[in-house]
Amino acid sequence: MTMPYTIKHAQQLDARDELRSFRDEFYIKEGTIYMDGNSLGLLSKRAEASLLQILDSWKELGIDGWTQGEHPWFYLSERLGDLMAPLVGAKPEEVIVTGSTTLNLHQLVATFYEPQGNRTKIVADELSFPSDIYALQSQLKLKSLNPDEHLVRVKSRDGRTLTEEDIIEAMTDDVALIVLSSVLYRSGQILNMKKITEEAHRRGILIGWDLCHSIGAIPHALDEWDVDFAFWCNYKYLNGGPGCVAGLYVNEKHFGRTPGLAGWFSSDKRKQFDMEHTLTPAPDAGAYQLATPHVLSMAPLLGSLELFHEAGIDRLRKKSLQLTQYMMDLIRYELADFGFSFGNPLDDETRGGHIYLEHSEAARICKALKAQGVIPDFRKPNGIRLAPVALYNSFEDVFRTVQILKAIMTEETYKQYENTRDVVA
Incomplete structure (x- = not known):
């Protein structure tokens, strides 16, 4: 018909x-039809309300807002990680809201990229968002390695999409790490994260995923797929607002690994205010935080994630x-x-x-x-x-x-x- x-x-x-x-x-x-939510999501009334609620806690509590009120700021990154975990198919302790997409990528690569012997290369692809490539190039240079030689970018056959076969073919015995996008930002192609992760692990290669164009749009099962790590922004489909604090995931099998980049909020919260010069990292994904969280930029997510829970x-x-x-x-x-x-x-x-x-x-x-x-x-x-x-x-x-x-x-x-x-x- x-x-x-x-x-x-x-x-x-x-x-x-x-x-x-x-x-x-x-x-x-x-008078407008908004078709750009994959770049910046719209403001919801609940996101506005949760931002105003956090502002009010600042107004009413001052510095005591860190530990008092309905949403104490000191634990807000972890609280949002709990709320976000179902969207990526993870345990709450494996997810933390922190940093920005590129900062989190730097943190994760600094942690999981450990070139040894013949294994020195990082695999990405030629359709990646430029910021990811810039970060990977920077990390290679910090290890005194030439990105032209050690960053492998899988070619696209049509300039729009990638094929699994070409990605798997790039998983040679000199590769130490793979970083790919779950959904390609131009064409919107979803890569088979489960299969590609399995193939990487079969060859002894760690793999991480950029979820910027998939979180909030498609279901994920990061734990089930045994993904090593992932990172994403929260201002597209999750409607967290411009410059909203980002998120990351670390598989619990990697807990206990010292983060490549350490900072004030990498600490175990029970030890953070001991003010010791020897870091005791948080026992979970919280270890991958760096600086003091941007509380007002996280606040809208409290309201936004309510909508995802209900829908x-x-x-x-x-x-x-x-x-x-x-x-x-x-x-x-x-x-x-x-x-x-x-x-x-x-x-x-x-x-x-x-x-x-x-x-x-x-x-x-x-x-x-x-x-x-x-x-x-x-x-x-x-x-x-x-x-x-x-x-x-x-x-x-x-x-x-x-x-x-x-x-x-x-x-x-x-x-x-x-x-x-x-x-x-």
């Missing part, structure tokens, strides 16, 4: 959506797949004659939370979309990322986005803009 591509049908889909009430939890600017990551993933499939179907139907192609995987198993449209005029099309109230994301050289986020986007949002895009192409209004990215794409 031919699918009815009408606004009425989109509204019917929304009426049947069991997660539709969560949209009301978010601040959505009138459930499995239900969110189900709706996300429905939204992205609906968007692809509409694009095929409405935009077949305008030169668009999909750069994202088409199947449910390997498609993440966003659509990656390719077009030679992508930069100016993004500008035209934004002028019409649709917030997309441009990725050089020719990519348009559109992320219908399950917590707050609707099927009607998707329908209207595609209709606006069709009008832009039909009327050629995109030609009013230069086909170059802005400073922030």
Whole structure:
């Protein structure tokens, strides 16, 4: 049966959506359709409330806020780790909210990259987010190793995705560590974390995962997959706010290992204020903290994670797949004659939370979309990322986005803009 591509049908889909009430939890600017939640999630009313609650504890308690109040700041990183652990399939003590994505990567590589004998190389891939590569290059230089020789970047066959075979082939006997992204930031491809981790361990190689584009969008089972470590940001699908404190995971089998980078909050909390010059690391993932936590930047996560607990990551993933499939179907139907192609995987198993449209005029099309109230994301050289986020986007949002895009192409209004990215794409 031919699918009815009408606004009425989109509204019917929304009426049947069991997660539709969560949209009301978010601040959505009138007259806009937000499709950039894979770059920065929207503010929820509960995140706002938890931030104000922490501010109030500062106002009322002063320095006693570290140990008093409903959410004592001294234990806030651990409390948030407890709340976040189900989203990555881990034990609470294996997760800590701390640092930033790149800082946490530096910490984890400084800890787990131990070149010995012939094993000196780190495997990443040529589609990694640049910050990850910068960090890996830096860590190699700190070990007096040349990144051009010791950083192996798995090649992509099509410039968008990676194949398991090519990744596994790179796992040679001179590799000490592997760092890959669970979901590729451009194409949204989900890598098979379970299989790739098993293959790495079969060859005696430690492996860590960048979960920036998967946490909050897809389920994880890090413990079940026996992942060594992982790290991520919390401002995309988890809606923690711009610059929100990040998170990391360390498998409990590695507890007791001395962190590569030590700091004030690496301490066992029972010993921290003994003020000794010999570090007694925390017995769990808390050891991988460094400096005093950014309390106000963590606070919104208290409210945001409540929503994930109520919605459930499995239900969110189900709706996300429905939204992205609906968007692809509409694009095929409405935009077949305008030169668009999909750069994202088409199947449910390997498609993440966003659509990656390719077009030679992508930069100016993004500008035209934004002028019409649709917030997309441009990725050089020719990519348009559109992320219908399950917590707050609707099927009607998707329908209207595609209709606006069709009008832009039909009327050629995109030609009013230069086909170059802005400073922030």
